[in-house]
Amino acid sequence: MREPLIFDQGRPGRRAPSQAPGIAGPTDDLPAGLLRRAPPPLPEVSELQVVRHFTRLSQLNFSIDTHFYPLGSCTMKYNPRASNKLAMLPGFLDRHPLEPEGHAQGYLECLFDLQEMLKAVTGMSGVSLTPMAGAQGEFAGVAMIRAYHVARGDAGRTQIIVPDAAHGTNPATATMCGCDVVEIPTGPDGDVDVDALRKVVGPQTAGIMLTNPSTLGAFERRIAEIADVVHGAGGLLYYDGANLNAILGRALPAAMGFDVVHINLHKTFSTPHGGGGPGAGIVAVTERLEPFLPIPIVGRRDGQYRWLAESDRPQSIGRLSGFMGNAGILLRAYVYMRLLGAEGMRRVSGFATLNANYLMKRLAAAGFTPAFPQRRASHEFIITLKDIARDTGVTAMDFAKALLDKGFHAPTTYFPLLVPECLLIEPTESEARQDLDAFAQALIDIRDLALRDAAEVKRAPLTTPVRRLDDVRAAKQLDLTWQSRASDRPNPTASPN
Amino acid sequence: MPFIPHTPDETSAMLGAIGVRSIEDLFDEIPAKLRVDGLPGVPAGLSEAAITRLMRERAARNMPSLCFLGAGAYEHHIPAAVWEIATRGEFYSAYTPYQAEASQGTLQLIYEYQSMLAGLTGLDVSNASLYDGATAFAEACLMAVRSARGARSRRVLVPRYVNPVWRKVARALLAGQNVELVELAASAGRTELAALAALEGQDFAALAIPYPNFLGGFEPVDELTDWAHARGMLVIAACNPTALALLKPPGEWGAKGADIACGEGQPLGIPLGSGGPYFGFLACRQALVRQMPGRIVGGTVDVEGRPGFTLTLQAREQHIRRSKATSNICTNQGLMVTAATIYLSLLGSEGLRRVAAQCHANTRALVAALTGLGGISAPVTPYFHEAVLTLPRPVAPVLDQLAAAGILGGFDLSADFPELGHGLLVCATEVRTAEDIDTYRRVLAGVLGVAVAA
Numbered sequence: 001m002r003e004p005l006i007f008d009q010g011r012p013g014r015r016a017p018s019q020a021p022g023i024a025g026p027t028d029d030l031p032a033g034l035l036r037r038a039p040p041p042l043p044e045v046s047e048l049q050v051v052r053h054f055t056r057l058s059q060l061n062f063s064i065d066t067h068f069y070p071l072g073s074c075t076m077k078y079n080p081r082a083s084n085k086l087a088m089l090p091g092f093l094d095r096h097p098l099e100p101e102g103h104a105q106g107y108l109e110c111l112f113d114l115q116e117m118l119k120a121v122t123g124m125s126g127v128s129l130t131p132m133a134g135a136q137g138e139f140a141g142v143a144m145i146r147a148y149h150v151a152r153g154d155a156g157r158t159q160i161i162v163p164d165a166a167h168g169t170n171p172a173t174a175t176m177c178g179c180d181v182v183e184i185p186t187g188p189d190g191d192v193d194v195d196a197l198r199k200v201v202g203p204q205t206a207g208i209m210l211t212n213p214s215t216l217g218a219f220e221r222r223i224a225e226i227a228d229v230v231h232g233a234g235g236l237l238y239y240d241g242a243n244l245n246a247i248l249g250r251a252l253p254a255a256m257g258f259d260v261v262h263i264n265l266h267k268t269f270s271t272p273h274g275g276g277g278p279g280a281g282i283v284a285v286t287e288r289l290e291p292f293l294p295i296p297i298v299g300r301r302d303g304q305y306r307w308l309a310e311s312d313r314p315q316s317i318g319r320l321s322g323f324m325g326n327a328g329i330l331l332r333a334y335v336y337m338r339l340l341g342a343e344g345m346r347r348v349s350g351f352a353t354l355n356a357n358y359l360m361k362r363l364a365a366a367g368f369t370p371a372f373p374q375r376r377a378s379h380e381f382i383i384t385l386k387d388i389a390r391d392t393g394v395t396a397m398d399f400a401k402a403l404l405d406k407g408f409h410a411p412t413t414y415f416p417l418l419v420p421e422c423l424l425i426e427p428t429e430s431e432a433r434q435d436l437d438a439f440a441q442a443l444i445d446i447r448d449l450a451l452r453d454a455a456e457v458k459r460a461p462l463t464t465p466v467r468r469l470d471d472v473r474a475a476k477q478l479d480l481t482w483q484s485r486a487s488d489r490p491n492p493t494a495s496p497n
Numbered sequence: 498m499p500f501i502p503h504t505p506d507e508t509s510a511m512l513g514a515i516g517v518r519s520i521e522d523l524f525d526e527i528p529a530k531l532r533v534d535g536l537p538g539v540p541a542g543l544s545e546a547a548i549t550r551l552m553r554e555r556a557a558r559n560m561p562s563l564c565f566l567g568a569g570a571y572e573h574h575i576p577a578a579v580w581e582i583a584t585r586g587e588f589y590s591a592y593t594p595y596q597a598e599a600s601q602g603t604l605q606l607i608y609e610y611q612s613m614l615a616g617l618t619g620l621d622v623s624n625a626s627l628y629d630g631a632t633a634f635a636e637a638c639l640m641a642v643r644s645a646r647g648a649r650s651r652r653v654l655v656p657r658y659v660n661p662v663w664r665k666v667a668r669a670l671l672a673g674q675n676v677e678l679v680e681l682a683a684s685a686g687r688t689e690l691a692a693l694a695a696l697e698g699q700d701f702a703a704l705a706i707p708y709p710n711f712l713g714g715f716e717p718v719d720e721l722t723d724w725a726h727a728r729g730m731l732v733i734a735a736c737n738p739t740a741l742a743l744l745k746p747p748g749e750w751g752a753k754g755a756d757i758a759c760g761e762g763q764p765l766g767i768p769l770g771s772g773g774p775y776f777g778f779l780a781c782r783q784a785l786v787r788q789m790p791g792r793i794v795g796g797t798v799d800v801e802g803r804p805g806f807t808l809t810l811q812a813r814e815q816h817i818r819r820s821k822a823t824s825n826i827c828t829n830q831g832l833m834v835t836a837a838t839i840y841l842s843l844l845g846s847e848g849l850r851r852v853a854a855q856c857h858a859n860t861r862a863l864v865a866a867l868t869g870l871g872g873i874s875a876p877v878t879p880y881f882h883e884a885v886l887t888l889p890r891p892v893a894p895v896l897d898q899l900a901a902a903g904i905l906g907g908f909d910l911s912a913d914f915p916e917l918g919h920g921l922l923v924c925a926t927e928v929r930t931a932e933d934i935d936t937y938r939r940v941l942a943g944v945l946g947v948a949v950a951a
Contacts, residue, residue, distance in 0.1 A: 002803065006609050006842050019576045020848030021927055025858020027743065029879050034715060036745050039846035041616040050842045051578050054835075058587035060602035065586025071595075078500045079590050082545045088580070088768075091556025096566050097772030098908065100900050103562065106555030107771055120538030132628040132773070135815070135825045143673065169827050171820035178673035181820045219526045249539075250524055251531045270500075274832025275603040276593035276625070276792065278774035294669070318669030322569055322631035322662055322761065323772030331771075335552065341542025342535055344499040350520040351501045351508075357523055358511040376526050404599050412595075415816070432502040433511060464598035466805035470797045474809040478786070479796035480622045482612035 002465070003056045007482045010044035019047070041483060060465045061275070062409045068435050072380045072412035072424025073167070073215055075245050075267035077352075080336060083271065087331035097323035101306045107327075108305035112298045114334045121244070121345065122261050123254030124284035128293040130325040134242065137262025137281025138173040138209070143317040144260055144285065144292040145207045145236045146177055151292075151315065157235065161200060161208040163192050165216050165416040167242060170209045179206055186418060190218040190372040194225055201233035211240040212256065213247065213378035215416045216371065217356070217424070227257025236260065236289075244268045245428070246353060246379035249346035253284075260285045268348075269333035280329040291315040296324050351429035352379035355436060359427055362440045368447070371419045380426035382419050389421045394450035394457045396421040399443070401468065402460040406442040499542075562900065563933055565863065567883045567924030568711075568908035569630065569660055570772070571764045573739070573852065574928050576843045579766045583836040593792070593828055597807040598799075603831065604806035607794040610838040614778050617741040618734070618758035619748025621783040625792035626776040626829040630761025631666035633777025634659075634705070634735055636790045636824060637759040638667055640781070641703035641731045642676050643823070644756075644788045650700035651676045654725075657683040658710035659735060661913040684916075686714045686877030686885060693724055701725075705733040706755070708747065709740060712910075712922065713860070713883030722751030734758040738765050738778065739856065740881050742849035748782075757781045766840025767833055776830035776837065787813060790824030852927050856882035859925035859934070866938040867923070871947040876917070882926060885910065888919040889945070895921075898944045904937055 027035065045053075062069065069076035087093075092107055101108065115127040131137040142160060149157040160174035161182045171181040182200050187193045192210070208230050212220045220226070230237055239253040239261035245268040253261045265271050266279040273279075285293060295316045296307040307324070310316070340348060356377040363383055364370050371382035389395045400410030400423070412424040427436055450457045461467060479485060503511075508520075517523060524532065543551070564572045583589070587602060594600030594607075607625045614623035627633040638653045655664060655678045667678055679701070682692040687710065704725040706716050722732045734747030734755040747755035763775040781789060787810065795809035815822040844852065860882045864875045872889040888895060892909040899906035910920030925934060942949040 003605065005605070005612075007612065010845075015845055015847055016576070016843045019574070019843050020851045021855040022851075024851040024854035025856075025861075027854050027857055029861065030743075030857070031715075031879065033719070034744055036741075036743060036850075037749075039850065040613075040742060040746070042613055042844070042846040042849065043842050044845050044847075045842060047576075047578060047843060050839060051582065053842070054582045054606070054839050055585070057602035057606050058582070058585045060600075060605070061587040061591045062596070062599035063587045064590035067599075069592070071592060074592055076590075076592060080500060080545075082548065084584060084589070086549060086552040086556075089552060089556040091559040091561075093768045093770055094561065094572075095559055095771040096562075096564055096572065096769045096905060097570055098566055098568060099559075099562065099905060100897070103560040103900065104771070106558030109558075110552075110555055117539050120536050132632070133826070133828060135827045136628065136632075139670070139825060143669070146673065168815040168817070168819045168822070169825050172815035172818070172822040172825035175820045175822075176670075176673055176825050178675065221526055221528065224528065224531070247524075247527070249536045250533060251527050252533055255531055255533070272589045272832065273592040274830075275588055275591045275600075275606075275835060276831035277828035278628070278776075278830045278833060279828060318672075319662060319665045320632070320669060321666065321773065322629045322660070322775070325772070326628075326774035327771040328768075328774055331552075335548055338540070338543050338548050338551070339545065340499050342537075342539035344542040345536060345539060347499045347501055350523070351499075351503060353523045354503075354508065354511055354515075354520055357515045357517075361515050376523060400596065401598065404596060409599060410596050430500045430502065433507045461598050465601045466598055466799040466803055467801055469597050469799050469805050469807045471807055471809070474795040474797035474807050475812075477797075478622075478783075478809070480608075480611055480786070480793060480809075481615045482609070483615060484621070485796070 003053065005482055006043045006045060006053050009049055009053065012044060014044045014046055016047040067407060067409050068431060068439055069409040070411050070425050070427050071409060072426040073242055075426060075428060077270050077428035078430040079270050079272045080339065083332035083335040086335050087328050092331055105305055108298050110331055110334050112300055112305050114330055115298060117337050118263065118282055118284055121248060122284040123252030124261060125287045126290035126293055127282060127284045128297050129282045129330050130294045130320050131262065131281040131283055132321055132326045133277065133279040134262060134264040134281040135169045135173060136320055137283050138169055139176055140283045140294050140317065140320060141238045141260040141262055142173055142177040142179065144289050145238065147292045147317050148289055149206060157204060157206040159204045160206055164418050165214055166209060166211065167215065167240065170240060190216045190375055191220055191222055192226060194222055197226060197229055201229060201235060203234065205233050205235035207236040207238055209238040209240055211242050213243045217378050217381040218372055218375045219378055223256045242267060243378060246349055248349040250349050254286060260289055265329060265333040270336045271329045271332040278326045278329055280326045292317050294318060294320050348429050355427040355429060355431060356381050359425065359436045359440060363443060366444050371422060380424060382422045382424050384419050385421040388447060388450060392450045392454040394454050396423055398457050399423065399446055402446045402457050403442060404461040405463045408439055408442055562903050562905045563936065564905045565907050565923050565925060565937055566905040568922055569761060570769055571926055572769055572928055573764055573926055575766050575768060578843060579836050579839045582839055583832060588835050589832065594808060601805060604794050606835055606838050608796060608806050610834050611794060613841045614780050617738055617746065618780040619746025620758055620780040622786050623778060623780040624789050625794055626834045627779055627791050627826065628830060629773065629775045629777045631663040633759040633779050634663045635667040635670040637733045637757050637779060638671060638676060640788050640790065641733055641757060644785050645702035645731055650702045652679050652701045654679050654681050654701045654704045656681040656688045656707060656716060658712050659705060659707045660711045686712045688716050690717060690720055701730050703731040703733050705735055708734050708736040709881040712877050712885050713880035714877040715879060719751045722755060726753055731756040736760045738762060739853050742846065743853035756785060762833065762837055765837040767836060774830060774833055776833035788823060791826050792829045855927035859927060859929050860884055863923060863925040863934050866934050867941060870942050871945040883922055883924040885917060886921045886923055887917065888921055890919060892919050892921045895944055899940060902940045904940055
């Protein structure tokens with residue numbers, strides 16, 4: 001199954017000649033001292049070799065298109081091919097970002113409509129499509145909260161409150177925005193501990209970052225009370241939209257009391273995850289934060305669409321990308337949202353929730369332990385394997401690897417951090433009942449094997465292109481480039497240090 | 498038209514297994530006053546045929562143009578194989594390679610990408626990419642502030658001719674961490690070495706050097722690098738990746754080489770795409786790797802001793818370090834890096850060098866064709882594949898008239914760089930032909946009211 005590195009497949013002088021100019025233009029006017037002495041170490045291969053190599057590499061991956069992928073908190077649902085095909089129409093794809101607005105009305109109209117639909121699904125009054133990932137949306141949100149307080153002469157508000165179940169990006173974002181992080185605990189029922197919240201709010205509070213439903217797979221039932229506590233103390237509420245798929249068309253973050261929300265379009269609105277990006281982390285806000293939205297934003301005047309920029313939004317937190325965000329991802333989300341329509345969006349949250357609750361029930365009936373059995377699952381749920389791990393030594397990691405051998409991508413493991421030996425399972429609405437049943441049976445079979453022969457489970461995976469990898473060696477004996485590998489190969493890039 | 502496979506019978510059976518009567522019942526933990534029944538503001542769903550028709554109609558309203566505009570995004574030939582392969586479902590619909598055994602394709606590809614970018618920049622290591630060039634520049638500044646010896650200063654020296662939007666983005670992203678960008682004076686399209694004397698005794702963490710700079714010209718990279726290193730500063734190269742096939746890599750600048758290189762990856766097989774998604778690249782010397790933000794892939798072995806790849810040095814990252822992470826960045830731009838790695842494999846070092854040299858030659862031909870028309874001059878030489886033209890009159894109305902004739906004439910420099918007068922930044926990549934350049938010349942002559950030979 002091993003595919004050699006592309007560098008090791010080349011031969012000196014081999015090329016894909018139809019892809020570059022037949023001759024190199026003259027460079028005699030460039031100072032000799034500026035020219036490269038040795039060519040960069042790129043592969044010397046034919047076009048067929050390239051096609052074959054990368055096709056083979058693709059076949060070493062699990063993906064939604066090939067496998068059930070119940071990766072909790074990531075919403076790995078079907079990515080419709082129509083979204084990709086229509087976003088890649090030449091009229092969108094070949095446009096230079098700085099073309100005059102008059103040349104781009106069709107494109108701008110899509111983005112304007114997208115902004116309006118995103119207002120509708122959040123209940124917010126303003127939207128900026130610029131943030132290029134969830135983490136950048138978080139940055140924009142916290143930066144807007146800071147800018148709001150500073151603009152009101154309340155610059156001492158520098159604390160961001162984060163529940164212990166939060167994504168790691170939440171506290172990392174707060175730090176990037178120059179804020180301090182205060183962590184509050186989750187109660188035994190999975191809701192935020194509101195009494196603990198009351199104790200930490202005060203004149204230093206900038207805001208709170210919450211995911212609702214939370215990463216524990218449960219709706220935060222006391223959200224209205226939380227909003228009152230935080231607003232009462234002068235802080236604002238930030239909605240991490242990672243789990244919006246669970247409540248799409250059923251509850252609006254604005255009505256819950258949130259002031260700003262980011263949405264991962266690559267989750268709820270099914271743009272591709274692409275092996276880890278690109279995503280899009282659009283932000284939506286209530287009226288009081290609108291002046292601070294990142295630019296540019298699409299506006300409309302007299303039936304013409306135009307970019308709103310610095311002069312239109314002097315209080316903006318500024319620009320977050322070289323042009324205007326991940327345009328092609330925005331178009332994919334737009335196509336998906338138009339395919340769904342309002343009723344389709346409600347069906348998405350309905351069936352995502354149905355699948356999660358069904359799978360949780362099935363696993364509970366088979367003897368697995370949901371982390372919060374008394375709660376409804378949202379679109380995802382957690383099982384904890386701590387008893388099995390204690391009795392057999394087979395851990396959540398071992399279950400994850402054994403699932404790969406059975407043809408399933410593993411759920412999220414060891415997150416949230418507060419549930420021991422956990423699997424966070426998000427089936428999404430696009431999976432059929434028979435796939436959920438097969439997945440449940442796989443977990444049951446692994447558990448039964450663990451009770452009989454724990455060592456056999458711990459050998460997994462056996463069928464993947466490689467077996468378990470030595471992560472410690474990867475971090476200690478760093479091998480980050482082909483150039484670094486062979487000491488006998490000339491290394492044109494070594495630097496003196 | 499949601500993508501939901503359930504039949505009515507299955508839905509009933511599943512509800513029965515859960516013990517509820519309807520899907521609505523599954524939402525009973527949401528307080529009643531927070532529940533909504535529908536989404537006014539979202540139109541009814543469309544069939545694929547209907548949305549296809551709508552999108553085709555809107556795409557057709559975007560008028561195609563002959564492009565002489567760069568300013569951070571460049572029209573290059575993209576081999577057909579690049580996106581045919583990059584959009585294979587196994588790449589397109591996979592996620593971050595957390596389960597390494599099930600993600601060897603993506604992981605090996607990123608390792609190959611890291612190798613190619615390290616080679617292009619002449620540095621030791623590269624990360625798996627960042628969002629775009631502007632954010633890579635901001636992250637490079639942050640990384641330099643974290644890494645600088647002594648780390649007394651939180652100021653980064655930035656020459657005037659770094660992409661003005663990148664400077665804005667960096668300011669927005671760095672403001673919360675009190676990192677300050679200080680402008681280094683320039684004249685005639687390049688940084689003035691004489692201006693460095695005025696900075697003696699001041700403390701900076703790093704100097705960022707654009708390569709080529711926003712005007713297409715070249716900074717005195719060797720002198721600037723040595724000057725900065727002599728004062729304990731790190732050197733950041735903000736570079737165009739196509740140019741690196743032709744030009745001395747940042748790792749070879751001055752006596753010791755630049756410490757960090759960053760830039761916009763779009764020229765490497767990514768369509769102009771109305772502005773994104775693109776990707777940012779970031780490479781550095783080995784000694785700085787633990788200050789690098791973003792994903793990094795490393796080689797290792799499995800339990801049988803077979804070689805494989807995995808995400809590594811994760812102790813830097815947000816999901817482990819939370820509030821103490823090097824950045825809040827979670828993913829890279831995986832799909833764009835997939836395309837770029839295929840692109841660089843197809844071009845190879847000789848192909849990419851020819852692309853770079855042809856871009857340069859075409860821009861020279863463009864400048865030669867346009868200078869002399871009604872007093873147009875080109876004050877900044879030499880240049881790579883963009884050049885400044887000084888027009889005899891304000892640029893904006895000229896660009897409007899060119900656009901009306903289907904030509905994207907370039908980038909108006911007068912707002913950002915008024916010292917250049919009526920400055921216009923033009924670009925001719927390898928895809929422009931002699932006929933394209935002649936078309937521009939004739940149309941511009943008409944706009945300026947100058948007679949030209951046919």
